[in-house]
Amino acid sequence: EAGVAQSPRYKIIEKRQSVAFWCNPISGHATLYWYQQILGQGPKLLIQFQNNGVVDDSQLPKDRFSAERLKGVDSTLKIQPAKLEDSAVYLCASRRGTFGGEQYFGPGTRLTVT
């Protein structure tokens, strides 16, 4: 089966600009996650969707970050306006069920904010 797809793979923007990332999870996976991985750190959960509903967005900086998962499949993560500290790799992951089970990760989008 195809893995988790993400695009773009790399993005360079200036601070105060906006940017959007796209994720297509593995077919049939109900749960989708967005993580932020700052250089030298482990991934930090930003938001979790179950089908098209938000389960956990407690660590999402809602003043500048937004995410949606229309129709319970693809998802987009947006940053507007970006700050220097948003430079990181943004990872998307999906999981089949709604309870337990491993997460499958995409290759990530490396964002550089200058």
Place this chain on the structure above:
Amino acid sequence: AQSVTQPDIHITVSEGASLELRCNYSYGATPYLFWYVQSPGQGLQLLLKYFSGDTLVQGIKGFEAEFKRSQSSFNLRKPSVHWSDAAEYFCAVGAVSNNNDMRFGAGTRLTVKP
């Protein structure tokens, strides 16, 4: 809330030598435990997982890990390291709940000397 500590930021071993990467977790109930590997520019790949049952878990690429409840540890081991094992290794703990919220450690970078 659950948390993970990986005490070693960077480890260097010689090719063919044995390897042990340490992981300590904090969680009030029985956790789900995972080890992921991340090669440069790549997403995270699952090496192995512990949900219940046998506390010695076998994974891919010759890795194994042992869950020790009394020590709150889930250390990763490999008897003979290959040059291709050089990567970043992340331990993660998942909550036994509908959210399956997962927390990652900061990672251990493995360098393999020829």
